[in-house]
Amino acid sequence: MDKREFGAFLRSRRERITPAEVGLPAGKRRRTPGLRRDEVAHLAFISTEYYTRLEQARAPHPSREVLAGLARALRLSDVEGTYLHRLVGIEPSLPPGPSRLVRQSILDLLDRLPQAAAIVVSATYEVIAWNDLACALMEDFSALAPRERNLARRAFLDPGPHGRRLYGVTDVDEFSRTCALHLRAAAARYPNDPETTQLINELRSGSAEFAELWADHDVCAQTMLCKTFHHPAVGPVSVNCDVLDITDRDQRVVIYTAEPGSASENALALLSVVGTQRMDVPG
Missing domain, CATH: 3.30.450.180 (Beta-Lactamase)
Structure with a gap:
């Protein structure tokens, strides 16, 4: 697992998302571009501490369930989700059936x-x-x-x-x-x-x-x-x-x-x- 690239990729995706895109209020004292770490952790159903360690390349190998939660929380495209999985050395799961969602x-x-x-x-x-x-x-x-x-x-x-x-x-x-x-x-x-x-x-x-x-x-x-x-x-x-x-x-x-x-x-x-x-x- 390339922990450094994994953490840097998470941070880059987190910083590009606005709170409004995930239904969160922007607030007046927001100091970071995009989402805060605790917001991503909440959306991915993991602890803020664990997400912080992932970004800082200090966490253990994440599970397939955690990766799916991160991809969902960070609004990753299929290509980005595949890249996230491969950084961890896991091939993404095949989709259950044909997609009916049109861009x-x-x-x-x-x-x-x-x-x-x-x-x-x-x-x-x-x-x-x-x-x-x-x-x-x-x-x-x-x-x-x-x-x-x-x-x-x-x-x-x-x-x-x-x-x-x-x-x-x-x-x-x-x-x-x-x-x-x-x-x-x-x-x-x-x-x-x-x-x-x-x-x-x-x-x-x-x-x-x-x-x-x-x-x-x-x-x-x-x-x-x-x-x-x-x-x-x-x-x-x-x-x-x-x-x-x-x-x-x-x-x-x-x-x-x-x-x-x-x-x-x-x-x-x-x-x-x-x-x-x-x-x-x-x-």
């Missing part, structure tokens, strides 16, 4: 893409964030229960709105193949997550196609560059599909954009106006 900066990014439909999916293809145009192009995710927002279930088990499999996309077979291998990789990363296991068992028992793909044991994906949605109101919408990995959350941002000046760009512009209104239903 605020990613949510802001979705809102700043008014001409693109964009969603965020978890490692198990649950749609966990979206913008308005994505709802207009695909479906209103806000009106669905979390279980119903899963694109794997949509692709293999549920025809979806208007009887269109996966919103009528032209590359549904390629998507299905990629989905199966991504889920195999997720199962390896989260072997103890009951929701991941349940989803895969549900797909294997309910879809012969998925069961066959699963039996192939493929783990290498191909990049999908473009696809066409067959929308019930505006017709075919051809889009470029770009995927941005959020590695620290094991999530992906999927962005659909149309070629400038194309009929599909006009269709997306129309969808951005009408939103999720049903234009195909007689008034």
